Amino acid sequence: MSEYDMIVIGGGPVGLFGNFYAGLRDMKTLLIDSQDELGGQLVSLYPEKTVYDVGGFPGILGYDLAQKLIEQAKMFSSDIRTKEWVDWIQKTDDNMWIVKTNNGGEFKTKTVLIAVGIGKISPSRLGAKGEVEYENKGVFYTVRRKKDFEGKRILIVGGGDSAVDWALTLAPIAKKVYLAHRRDQFRAHERSVKEMYQVANVYTWHELKEVKGDGSKVTEAIIFDNRTKEEKTLDIDAVIISIGYKGDLGNIPKWGVNMKGRDVLVNGKMETNLPGVYSAGDIASVDGSPKLALIAVGFGQVAIATSVAKKYIDPSSSLFAGHSSEMDKFKK
CATH class of the missing domain: 3.50.50.60 (FAD/NAD(P)-binding domain)
Known part of the structure; x- marks a missing residue:
């Protein structure tokens, strides 16, 4: 059975950035997405619409933004599976998680990141x-x-x-x-x-x-x-x-994560009530904070989630690894 540091559930903007950031922290990751193409709502719903609220882009087409995020997410050669969704997660005796998918796939991981947005989407x-x-x-x-x-x-x-x-x-x-x-x-x-x-x-x-x-x-x-x-x-x-579109959360409400309506409840560290399980983006509701369903907000949340997960895996590691511009791997 393949073993990972983190399994990212969801291949939209937040999941893609989380996959990249986990790789940046030298974590072995698997990203699983139910759609046939990565990018989430950017490619399914808004490929030709201009996105204005992402830093660094005065305006960028949804499809183009998705392609840049996909390119970034693949920088550290993580495993990626599409047209597949997570049915169940199960705690193991050795403090890890088994992630089971709809087609019989089983993967072992130290941490899980739930970044499914509104879930598997279909039009109203x-x-x-x-x-x-x-x-x-x-x-x-x-x-x-x-x-x-x-x-x-x-x-x-x-x-x-x-x-x-x-x-x-x-x-x-x-x-x-x-x-x-x-x-x-x-x-x-x-x-x-x-x-x-x-x-x-x-x-x-x-x-x-x-x-x-x-x-x-x-x-x-x-x-x-x-x-x-x-x-x-x-x-x-x-x-x-x-x-509008309907979002199908599948079995997520049955996994044991605390939820309020369709939101997964997390604290300021983006931790759910389950140890080693985190959430970020549109599906996450941060205790005491206003909810803004913006890609930019999700980027910040998932950077926190992956950093906290890194320290959960390796308590000796730093929560903040420094700026990416200071890392040798990014120097020419």
Whole structure:
């Protein structure tokens, strides 16, 4: 059975940076991720969106940021497994952990880092007539490539940051952009909402009733006013349903870690109640601290988690190993 210093559960931005930082601390790691491609939500949901809140990048596409994090995560030749998820963790008699995966894999490790974000993600669906029939034939839940929408008539459904951001992003290249939202209040940034009204045809209090097409592609969408039930038919080429994603945490709530709702509870050292098990990123809730679901916050948390884990493994090691710029391995 393969043995590691740390097994990182989750291949999103925080898990990738944690894998790198553990390698920086000379820890042998295995990273396990349920998706078929590393990068988490950056590649699954936001590959073409610009990320602004990561230090060092005034603006960078989600996909590009993911590729840089993947490159960084692989610097120390760690083991990486994708399309596989952790079903169970079990304490051993020699104070280690056995990590078991869905396909029968078993790995032994001194520490575990839970960095799964919101879990294994799948899109939230509306259940509108024709929605499933035309998935990937004009009905989408995210934008993987902007160029696929050039010159198209697009209906976006939703009222959060993603929906509004896609309206702003696609308006310059699309033939026409409509946005339908079931309320008149948006969960997006106020400035973005104001800009959206200038570039898109916005229907508040409206919901999607039906998607129509010719069997191979979308041609129309029917929306309705949820107060008056009045219907409108829009000639469109694509529908982007942007009402969020569901995160499946699998068996994590059964592992024995203290949780509150969907959050894993940790202290300021990013320690869970289980010795040798840590958590960081969107899934972690730090005792006494406000929760900010930002990549930048997750980076700081996972640096703490891996440093504390290093000292847990080797009490003689320093919690702070110094700045990476001072290490010989980073000198040219």
